[in-house]
Structures are given as structure tokens and as C-alpha cells.
Amino acid sequence: MTLSLHYFENIRHEKFTEFAMLSKNSITALFGYTSFIWDIEPSSKRVVERTGNLVIYREMNDGDHFAATEFPEGLIGDTRELVGIALEKRASRS
Numbered sequence: 001m002t003l004s005l006h007y008f009e010n011i012r013h014e015k016f017t018e019f020a021m022l023s024k025n026s027i028t029a030l031f032g033y034t035s036f037i038w039d040i041e042p043s044s045k046r047v048v049e050r051t052g053n054l055v056i057y058r059e060m061n062d063g064d065h066f067a068a069t070e071f072p073e074g075l076i077g078d079t080r081e082l083v084g085i086a087l088e089k090r091a092s093r094s
Contacts, residue, residue, distance in 0.1 A: 027052025032082040038064030
């Protein structure tokens with residue numbers, strides 16, 4: 001498989017909004033999103049929360065596309081908070 005195959009098979013830009021708004025394409029698991037100011041394409045909370053079950057949204061003033069290596073403490077903190085929320089919800093269902 002070539003490195004560019006996933007670009008070829010991906011949804012085309014002009015059809016992305018239609019694709020993303022279909023309920024069958026929504027994220028059903030709890031998820032968090034951290035927007036890094038210098039990322040290639042940072043997103044707003046308004047846009048991200050339309051994609052599914054958003055429980056955490058953060059905007060960081062540090063980091064970019066490689067935030068996990070440049071600002072790991074921010075990403076780790078958000079990940080820990082998301083896991084904590086998921087575990088609480090799981091425990092409340094038991």
C-alpha cells in the first residue's frame with residue numbers, strides 16, 4: 001500500500017460536511033479535543049462538538065502539529081482528565 005492511498009480513498013473536501021453530519025458517522029465514544037494554537041488546522045469547540053460525544057475541549061497556547069513531543073504535559077493532563085470522566089461514567093452505570 002502506498003503512503004498516499006488513504007488520501008485517495010478519503011472523503012472528498014466538497015462532500016465532507018454532508019458526510020460529517022450523518023448520525024452514523026458521529027463519534028459515539030466519549031472523546032476529548034485539545035486545540036493547539038500553532039496546529040496545522042486548529043478547530044473551534046462549536047465545530048468539534050458537532051462530531052459526537054465531546055466531554056472535554058481545551059485550547060492551548062503552546063504546541064502545534066507535534067504537540068505530544070512539544071507540550072506533553074498539556075496533552076497528558078487532558079488525557080488523564082478524559083480517562084477519569086470515562087471511568088466515573090462507567091462506575092455510575094454499574
